[in-house]
Amino acid sequence: MSSSRPLYVTQPALPPLREFMPYLEQIWDARMLTNAGPFHARFEAALGEYLGVEHLALFANGTLALITALQALRITGEVITTPYSFVATAHSLLWNGIKPVFVDVDPVTLNLDPARIEAAITPQTTAILAVHVYGHPCDLDAIERIADTYNLRVIYDAAHAFGARVGGRSLVDHGDLSVLSFHATKVFNTFEGGAIICPDARTKQRIDRLKNFGFVDEVTVVAPGINGKMNEFCAALGLLQLEHVDAALARRAELARIYRAAIDEIPGLRCHPDPVPEGANHAYFPIMVESAYPIDRDALYQRFKARDIHARRYFYPLISAFPMYRGLPSAQPDLLPNAVRAAEQVLCLPLYPDLEAEDQARVIAVLREAGDGDA
Template sequence: MTPPRKDPVYVTQPHLPPLDEFIPYLETIWANKTLTNGGPFHHQLEQALCDYLGVKHLSLFTNGTIALVTALQALRITGEVITTPYSFVATSHSLLWNGIKPVFADVDPVTLNLDPARIEAAITPQTTAIMPVHVYGHPCDVEAIQTIADNYNLKVIYDAAHAFGVQDAGGSILRHGDLSVLSFHATKVFNTFEGGAIICPDAKTKVRIDQLKNFGHVGEVTVVAPGINGKMSEVNAAFGLLQLKYIDQALARRAEIAALYRELLAGIDGIRCLQDAGERVANHAYFPILVEPGYPLSRDALNQKLRDHHIYARRYFFPLISEFPMYRSLASAHRDNLPVASAATQQVLCLPIYPDLRNAQVEAIAALIDIGGAPEARTESQIEAFA
């Protein structure tokens, strides 16, 4: 048996700024002894993110899941919400936490985002909102979704966990819908270790959201809603401020890696790189390929081949949310209702992409995928790039 290599390559790796640059922030926190509850770094990061993202109001959270839960509370959503089965479970879990019934609709075969036609077909008298996901950071068909929402008097909350910095022709993709929710988890293009945010359309909504993330407090002795503890700490906020100094550099490197993958994988029968969805500015949060008929291996066999060389891609998203025990009894969760999503979850494989990934590593990964391309000896030589 070949012993494992010292440096396996994972699907992602957190981008970290120089440690010595973080120390002054910690010294400031130690000096003023403000650790949470909306300290100075918290307020600075909210404003800095508004400026960077091109939005007017933003409320920081301890993580993106609590932000989703609070967004639903803020808009007083009840009944049924139409959402995608092709996402991370936090999307639909946030509905269950609020006593809301998820209704799954199928996805578009090109973008893997919610298909507007399937959204409209799923609307019932109990439907109160739509929760689409900008999957892999590629924008949903926001105009079609908004038209449906307007026609049926529905709210729209975007799970924009993957969409930091993404822009369409009119500006930030986060401006669409009634609310958009970001994640700043360690795996995201912009991270604060753990964290998240809600993009608010106006100051009044931000006040309500800020109250809800602080147990519903209004002043010292008054509680007006059953809120939760969703506040971001000063350490996380300080780290976010430092991360912002390097975000453009990180995004540029991601774009280079994505372009190299596309160049190297072009023309391989049965391998399809997911295309952009019309965004003017992309963030290259993930690099998904679809292993389709015509490729000599199944998706799972290709995944295992990469693992045998200590390259840990991810079948993301697999399985569908609708296949987990707490959802599979729903009528909308049946695979016959979700043919496109069901096919995608058997074909998709996200390849490693992060700023520190080297070109030689990308080339080695592509060589392993291109079964009919480089001779095995050359492939093994390239794999030394990981050592």
């Protein structure tokens, strides 16, 4: 029964299949499968309304959206970014021939530390690519101040940030561009998908062209664009998911509250961040396994595995440790002590709307047991 069921760090939230069937029938009837069909238009409009933003462009996935966002702003040279993220963040720079310059994270937020950005700026620096890691906001004001001072563009990798708010405003409504992911593992999924939030209709038009090979019309191509388009199946799912996402966010918040109450009682474990920021979307449930805990993070990860609980070490290894990055001067671990520590201490626990109370209790029981020093 539930005690033997494998548990994963996440499980995609899906609406009841019967609700999706009429959408599929419409796609079958229309024979319009992709290339800006009717569901694409409806989802784009509905998503903008949900997020409270006027201009956005849907994508096939978050990685293509990131690559295109850099193209749209014509970013070149060097870009300051974080080593503490999913590898797609830095890969989007390499795909554009841009040199990533890693800057350490803040030890509390685990987001890019603005106090360290200025020292990394060179005459080649053109932009900052920051990540709202786990959906928690970067220091928006400090990053904006630095960008204004040095005339840099700011792109937020907001892959984790769907539904998060700061000061009553959507977190994705910041920077020059923000990029969302709707991958199956995200708070809001369209099977796979993504979006760029843009400031004006002109930028959106450029992005729409770039994601469609650079076509303006049947015979005019203005840029070496890519195929980044979201198809009708994904757009239809997105439209339907919008009806369910508030309930999913509320359930995540409730599960997070239960985890926090239990973990606060276990010496050596710390919830990240503490306290949870207002407007959080609870995209992940990262805990820090500190030295006061009887076993280290990797031993805890293995202990979970032995119980068929598949917690994840997001984000270990650091991006800067992968072979295509580790030779960079900015990738040296002694320059990134906070990121190195986080990569050694963080474990993301299972968190998703369908996580059942008894399964969450199984996760907590392992944390307590190991915390009591039980073998």
